[in-house]
Amino acid sequence: MTHVVVISAGISVPSSTRLLADALGRATRSALDVTELGEPATYEVIDLRDHAHQIADNLLTGFPTGALADAVRRVVEADAIVAVTPVYTGSYSGLFKSFIDVLDDGTLEGKPVLIAATAGTARHSLVLEFAMRPLFAYLKADVVPTAVFAASEDFGGGAISGGSLSTRIDRAAHELADKVFRRGTALPQDPFADPTPFEDLLRDI
Amino acid sequence: MQFGIFTVGDLTPDPTTGRTPTEHERIKAQISIARKAEEVGLDVVAIGEHHNPPFIASAPTTTLAYIGAQTEKIILSTSTTLITTNDPVLIAEDYAKLQHLTDGRVDLMMGRGNTGPVYPWFGKDIRDGINLAIENYALLHRLWREDVVDWEGKFRTPLQGFTSTPRPLDGVPPFVWHGSIRSPEIAEQAAYYGDGFFANHIFWPPSHTAKMVSLYRRRFEFYGHGSADQAIVGLGGQVYMAKNSQDAVREFRPYFDVAPVYGHGPSLEDFTRETPLTVGSPQQVIERTLGFREYVGDYQRQLFLLDHAGLPLKTVLHQLDLLGEEVVPVLRREFAALKPAHVPDAPTHASLRAAGPVAAKLDEVPA
Numbered sequence: 001m002t003h004v005v006v007i008s009a010g011i012s013v014p015s016s017t018r019l020l021a022d023a024l025g026r027a028t029r030s031a032l033d034v035t036e037l038g039e040p041a042t043y044e045v046i047d048l049r050d051h052a053h054q055i056a057d058n059l060l061t062g063f064p065t066g067a068l069a070d071a072v073r074r075v076v077e078a079d080a081i082v083a084v085t086p087v088y089t090g091s092y093s094g095l096f097k098s099f100i101d102v103l104d105d106g107t108l109e110g111k112p113v114l115i116a117a118t119a120g121t122a123r124h125s126l127v128l129e130f131a132m133r134p135l136f137a138y139l140k141a142d143v144v145p146t147a148v149f150a151a152s153e154d155f156g157g158g159a160i161s162g163g164s165l166s167t168r169i170d171r172a173a174h175e176l177a178d179k180v181f182r183r184g185t186a187l188p189q190d191p192f193a194d195p196t197p198f199e200d201l202l203r204d205i
Numbered sequence: 206m207q208f209g210i211f212t213v214g215d216l217t218p219d220p221t222t223g224r225t226p227t228e229h230e231r232i233k234a235q236i237s238i239a240r241k242a243e244e245v246g247l248d249v250v251a252i253g254e255h256h257n258p259p260f261i262a263s264a265p266t267t268t269l270a271y272i273g274a275q276t277e278k279i280i281l282s283t284s285t286t287l288i289t290t291n292d293p294v295l296i297a298e299d300y301a302k303l304q305h306l307t308d309g310r311v312d313l314m315m316g317r318g319n320t321g322p323v324y325p326w327f328g329k330d331i332r333d334g335i336n337l338a339i340e341n342y343a344l345l346h347r348l349w350r351e352d353v354v355d356w357e358g359k360f361r362t363p364l365q366g367f368t369s370t371p372r373p374l375d376g377v378p379p380f381v382w383h384g385s386i387r388s389p390e391i392a393e394q395a396a397y398y399g400d401g402f403f404a405n406h407i408f409w410p411p412s413h414t415a416k417m418v419s420l421y422r423r424r425f426e427f428y429g430h431g432s433a434d435q436a437i438v439g440l441g442g443q444v445y446m447a448k449n450s451q452d453a454v455r456e457f458r459p460y461f462d463v464a465p466v467y468g469h470g471p472s473l474e475d476f477t478r479e480t481p482l483t484v485g486s487p488q489q490v491i492e493r494t495l496g497f498r499e500y501v502g503d504y505q506r507q508l509f510l511l512d513h514a515g516l517p518l519k520t521v522l523h524q525l526d527l528l529g530e531e532v533v534p535v536l537r538r539e540f541a542a543l544k545p546a547h548v549p550d551a552p553t554h555a556s557l558r559a560a561g562p563v564a565a566k567l568d569e570v571p572a
């Protein structure tokens with residue numbers, strides 16, 4: 001079963017970031033269902049607000065606890081990630097970056113990722129290209145070409161559907177589904193289950 | 206089973222008074238702590254090695270030799286010896302000398318060190334950490350077992366016809382533990398040589414320890430040193446005790462809240478739940494510690510961290526009294542009753558000497 005994890009760094013309740021996160025989650029599920037993966041796809045949203053204290057603790061102690069440990073595990077096991085952040089002072093939010101910082105090296109390597117952001121005005125839209133995309137490039141994630149930005153005005157009229165925002169959502173969702181379809185499901189290798197034999201360690205110095 | 210204490214030798218202000226001990230006070234305090242450990246009946250005292258402030262943990266064999274001169278029985282060990290930035294030739298010499306001076310009361314725990322700038326100070330690179338640990342130990346292992354060594358590796362000057370002196374006491378190299386928090390390569394290394402594996406088991410959740418120990422045990426058996434449950438495992442642990450548990454929590458909280466490593470982060474309650482830290486009565490420490498074997502199996506050595514985060518010497522000595530009088534005697538009895546007969550004790554100089562000369566056993570050690 002293909003499973004998508006949507007990371008939402010929205011803070012307020014309700015939050016436009018969460019609204020966009022849900023729309024992207026639904027669109028990705030639909031897009032995956034029309035590809036030929038067989039079983040129906042599922043998605044879940046991780047609200048980083050719920051883990052804010054544990055994320056700060058993890059930065060200090062080096063390990064995730066409780067519900068955060070579970071959230072990290074779900075990111076590791078996800079077939080694709082949708083990452084949605086509000087724009088704060090010209091970039092992704094500190095909470096969003098802190099969550100990314102507590103993931104182990106290699107967690108997002110090769111993983112299909114859709115990046116998205118919200119802000120009060122469209123003037124912040126290039127944050128996706130100048131902050132989010134380089135971040136995920138550093139992490140060696142496989143980011144889809146279409147990044148989805150939503151300003152407050154994009155939510156006007158009481159619905160996401162019908163406007164250019166929904167067009168961008170659908171296009172990005174299909175790009176993500178296509179990457180998942182081509183990559184298949186691949187879990188990262190577990191070095192504890194399958195250690196490198198000592199002779200190899202000795203030889204490869 | 207062996208019980209003891211381990212320290213990193215940090216120089217930390219006492220948050221309740223704001224006073225930082227001088228280096229001299231802290232260095233001498235380590236000696237008092239070690240003497241007390243022997244006096245209350247502990248088996249092992251292990252000291253750290255660091256080459257940067259705020260630690261007083263350089264020159265470990267100087268400290269251990271001094272402790273050795275003032276004690277009779279306690280095993281002198283390290284937590285850890287930096288196998289990465291130290292020259293393995295000097296480790297071979299220093300610890301063989303220490304063996305002779307203390308009549309064999311020596312073992313070592315190898316560690317890598319995780320402070321980036323320390324590596325270049327010693328002409329090394331932290332990115333080579335694992336490789337340094339592997340190559341340097343491979344050389345050290347030979348220096349203690351072969352009288353004349355020819356060697357060529359990546360990280361040090363080649364050796365031609367080199368003899369490390371003095372030779373290990375009675376021809377028996379010090380027993381070695383390999384310590385690591387989360388590197389599977391080090392568990393693999395310990396298993397390959399049939400050495401001990403020490404899981405630091407403080408500041409991190411038990412699930413990490415369980416994963417590392419399980420890998421080590423499986424690979425120990427794979428390399429033919431015995432069954433998985435005969436592998437030699439040591440664990441750390443961190444405790445603070447008072448006769449009644451509310452007092453322990455009240456007394457330790459100001460130290461916990463601002464401690465190096467985890468301070469200003471999780472609450473004392475969260476941290477005691479998520480890691481092996483136990484703050485409470487001696488009985489609570491006994492129960493928690495007995496529970497460790499449920500996720501690592503029967504093990505050979507339990508070391509406690511008692512003296513960090515600025516706790517004053519007087520408090521640490523009182524903790525040692527509680528540990529020696531109320532906790533360890535019960536743990537000794539209970540662990541002994543639980544341990545199956547085929548699970549060995551931790552090797553000591555006496556047991557290794559009795560097992561015969563190391564040359565006869567070389568066949569059993571791969572490479």
